Amino acid sequence: MSKPKVLISDKMDPNAARIFEERGCDVDVITGETPEELAARIGEYDGLAIRSSTKVTPAILDAATNLKVIGRAGIGVDNVDIPYASGKGVVVMNTPFGNSITTAEHAIALMMALARQIPEANARTQAGEWPKSAFMGVEVTGKTLGLVGAGNIGSIVASRALGLRMKVVAYDPFLTEDRAVELGVEKVDLDTLLSRADFVSLHTPLTDQTRNILSRERLENAKPGIRIVNCARGGLVDEAALKDLLDSGHVAGAALDVFETEPPAKDHPLFGTPNFICTPHLGASTTEAQVNVALQVAEQMADFLVNGGVTNALNMPSLSAEEAPKLKPYMKLAENLGSLVGQLAHGNLTKISIEREGAAAGLSGKPIEGAVLAGLMKQYSDTVNMVNAPFLAKERGLDVRSVRHEREGAYNTLIRVTVGTEQGDRSVAGTLFGSDAPRLVEIFGVGIEAELAGHMLYIVNEDAPGFIGRIGTLLGQNGINIGTFHLGRRDAGGEAVLLLSVDQPIPQDVVKQACDLEGVKFVKPLEF
The missing domain is CATH 3.30.1330.90 (D-3-phosphoglycerate dehydrogenase; domain 3)
Structure with missing residues (x-):
C-alpha cells in the first residue's frame, strides 16, 4: 500500500516535514509557486499543508483530484474556499489554539505601550529630542482591565494581568460564575465593564453579534480616559468613532493589531492620531507560535491520512x-x-x-x-x-x-x-x-412544526385577530417575500408564536417596524 503524499506549499518550520515522514507520509516542500504551477502539481497529493500565502481556490480544488485534506497552520482560513472544498469531499483543518499565548502576550505588550506612550516617546527621542516632560504615563498596578471575551486567549490575558496586580472584569456570554472564580475575574455585563475599566482588551471573534461591539454609543458612555486594545479581529471597534473620541480625549489611548480592512489605507484616519498605536496583525508572529502551529497541523493531517482521525476539522x-x-x-x-x-x-x-x-x-x-x-x-x-x-x-x-x-x-x-x-x-x-427531513416541533413550550433553513423571522405576539394580516402587509410593503408560515400558541387569546421563512435577510429597520406592530412582544431574525 502506497504512503499518503503531502505537499507543504508555504514556508513552515522544517520539523513539520519530519513529523509527516515519521508518521508514515511522503512529503514534498515546494513553496512560492504561482497558482497555475500549484494547480498543475496538486493532482498527485493527498494532503496540502499551508499557511496564509497559498490561496486554495475552486480552480486549485478542481485540479486536486486526489486531495483528501487541507491543513492550515494557524487559525484563519480566509484563503481556503471551505464550501467548495466540502463539495469536493476535502476536509479542511486548522490549528485554532497554537498561537494563544503569543496573541495574549501581544495584547499585554500593547497595553503596556499605551500606558507609558512608548512608541511616541521612542520616535521623538530617536529624532534627537529629549522630551522627558512631554510624556506622563500611568501605572497598570491597581487598574481595572476589562476583557471582552474570556475564552482561551482572554483567560491567558487575565492570568497575566492578575500577575501585574490588576483587577480584571470580564464579559462573555458563556462565562459562568464558577469559571470566573477559577480565573480570578469578576463577571459583569458589557455596559458595566465599560463603565469601570481603565483598559479594555478584546478577545472575541467577529460575528453578526460582535460586529462593532464597541460602537460609538458604547464608547461615548465608557469611562472617561479608557484605553482600548484589540488583537482579536478588525470590525469589533467602530474605527471612525474611535478616531473622534481619541481626538476629544474621552478615549485616552488605543492600540490596534487588526483593522476592519487589511491592510488599511495609507490615509487611514487613525494614522497620526496622538495616543494611537498600531501593528500589522502581529498577534501570532513569534517563533514559538509558528513552530507550534506547524507541528500541530502536521500531526493532525498525518493522523487523518494514516489512521482516519479527525481533529479541528472545520467541515467534518x-x-x-x-x-x-x-x-x-x-x-x-x-x-x-x-x-x-x-x-x-x-x-x-x-x-x-x-x-x-x-x-x-x-x-x-x-x-x-x-x-x-x-x-x-x-x-x-x-x-x-x-x-x-x-x-x-x-x-x-x-x-x-x-x-x-x-x-x-x-x-x-x-x-x-x-x-x-x-x-x-x-x-x-x-x-x-x-x-431524513429535520423538523422543529416545539419551541419554548409551544408546539409548532417548521423546517429550519435560510433566513427566518421569529415573533412572539398576542393571539388576536388581524395580526397575521398586519405582519404580512408589513413584509409585503418592504418587498420581502414569505416562503413558509408557521404558527403556534399556548392557548386561545394567550401568547402566540410565529416562525416564517423569507427569501432574503430582513433589514434592521423592518425588524424595528415589526416590533412596533400592535400586540408584538418580541422579534428576532434567525439564520440557518
Whole structure:
C-alpha cells in the first residue's frame, strides 16, 4: 500500500516535514509557486499543508483530484474556499489554539505601550529630542482591565494581568460564575465593564453579534480616559468613532493589531492620531507560535491520512464511515436546534441538556452532542466545528449533559435541547419526517412544526385577530417575500408564536417596524 503524499506549499518550520515522514507520509516542500504551477502539481497529493500565502481556490480544488485534506497552520482560513472544498469531499483543518499565548502576550505588550506612550516617546527621542516632560504615563498596578471575551486567549490575558496586580472584569456570554472564580475575574455585563475599566482588551471573534461591539454609543458612555486594545479581529471597534473620541480625549489611548480592512489605507484616519498605536496583525508572529502551529497541523493531517482521525476539522464531524449515513440527518437536526436556542436564549448560558428519545436514543450520543454544541457556539465563534465545540463549551464552564430516554413519546424519534439561563430554562425539540427531513416541533413550550433553513423571522405576539394580516402587509410593503408560515400558541387569546421563512435577510429597520406592530412582544431574525 502506497504512503499518503503531502505537499507543504508555504514556508513552515522544517520539523513539520519530519513529523509527516515519521508518521508514515511522503512529503514534498515546494513553496512560492504561482497558482497555475500549484494547480498543475496538486493532482498527485493527498494532503496540502499551508499557511496564509497559498490561496486554495475552486480552480486549485478542481485540479486536486486526489486531495483528501487541507491543513492550515494557524487559525484563519480566509484563503481556503471551505464550501467548495466540502463539495469536493476535502476536509479542511486548522490549528485554532497554537498561537494563544503569543496573541495574549501581544495584547499585554500593547497595553503596556499605551500606558507609558512608548512608541511616541521612542520616535521623538530617536529624532534627537529629549522630551522627558512631554510624556506622563500611568501605572497598570491597581487598574481595572476589562476583557471582552474570556475564552482561551482572554483567560491567558487575565492570568497575566492578575500577575501585574490588576483587577480584571470580564464579559462573555458563556462565562459562568464558577469559571470566573477559577480565573480570578469578576463577571459583569458589557455596559458595566465599560463603565469601570481603565483598559479594555478584546478577545472575541467577529460575528453578526460582535460586529462593532464597541460602537460609538458604547464608547461615548465608557469611562472617561479608557484605553482600548484589540488583537482579536478588525470590525469589533467602530474605527471612525474611535478616531473622534481619541481626538476629544474621552478615549485616552488605543492600540490596534487588526483593522476592519487589511491592510488599511495609507490615509487611514487613525494614522497620526496622538495616543494611537498600531501593528500589522502581529498577534501570532513569534517563533514559538509558528513552530507550534506547524507541528500541530502536521500531526493532525498525518493522523487523518494514516489512521482516519479527525481533529479541528472545520467541515467534518468526528464520525466513522459506518455511522455517517445514519447520523447525518440527526446531526443536521441537532445543529439546527443548537443554533436556534443559541440565537434565541437570553443571558449567560450556564448549562445545556441534550435529550434523545425513541429511535434517536439508540444512536451514538457524541456526534449529536457535538452538532448541537457547534450550532450553539457558532453564535459566538467563527472557528467552531463539531470537533472543537465540546472543548470550547467546557473551557467556558458550560455544563453539558446528554440524556438517553428509553420511553416512547409522541414522536418515533426526538431530540430536545434545553439551556439554562439567568431567566430560567429554555427548551426546543425536533424530529425527523420520513427518516431524513429535520423538523422543529416545539419551541419554548409551544408546539409548532417548521423546517429550519435560510433566513427566518421569529415573533412572539398576542393571539388576536388581524395580526397575521398586519405582519404580512408589513413584509409585503418592504418587498420581502414569505416562503413558509408557521404558527403556534399556548392557548386561545394567550401568547402566540410565529416562525416564517423569507427569501432574503430582513433589514434592521423592518425588524424595528415589526416590533412596533400592535400586540408584538418580541422579534428576532434567525439564520440557518
